[in-house]
Amino acid sequence: MANPLIQSPFQWLQDLERRARQRAKGLPRREKVEPMWRGIGFRLGESYLITPLNEIREILPYTTQLAKVPGAKSWVKGLANIRGMLLPIIDLRACLEGKAITIENRSRMLIINQAGILAGLVVDEVMGIKHFPEHIRDSDTPCKEVWISPFARGLFTYEGMTWTVFNMHALAESELFRKVAL
Template structure:
């Protein structure tokens, strides 16, 4: 011990020795991968279509609440619900797009949107949770996209489980056809 005091009598030499020993025994940091840009949205199903809404365009997801029918409304207007003191008109998205009513089941949900004064709920077959897609898998929607859905599709994402179409709730909310609920 006395020998090491003589060898490192100067504090700087002692610190350099400690640093060198630490570096020689330290394991390297794990290899860092470059972060890949991701896009996120809420996945849902309407009939056989897997759609995804941009994350900020859905404000809430509900089970189908108790409804009151709206006389004189189009068939795809399911009804109106009282959700925490707010009246929420609920539309059947498949009914609106294809004229075919959604068969309400245990997995059916209501996506709530609130955009430029349009506060409404969309009945869908199922919500599949938040989905993440690598930005580089973004593609233009194919020409073969269903004509009823195409006006609301921004693009698609390729994923290991297939294609997901990005459905714009904002475009839907701005559509004169969607806003015309009286029959």
């Protein structure tokens, strides 16, 4: 090795690169890259649902500071000011099944912006980001819960749990969701 003090900076960099290449190890070989499906997992009652990451804008704790909406159905909890925007807050389970969510510490609001509708959906619990191998998605088996089936787009059965893929865009376009007036 030449003395780095008498080499030009370019020669020194060339020497450094040569030594790095001599000691470099190859990357590990990947035999097969398996595509993964990612989504936000959440719970409504006893049902575990998952929606694609791009269908949820934000997840927030449930707020009790809501302005009442006169003349709205009971599942419209009120209006919340979220970062300067007024959002309708919807009890998703009450909207779909008719059973209101019991608000607890784990209750969360899923903020959606689908089909031109910006809203907060109250759910029992958010389970976080879930990853599933794409090949285990079952698009043929119908959803067991009748109240979820219009928005179900398949399911994943993984590690002993069944997760129904929930389509927020289909929810936002549905008449059930859009007709909030009494």
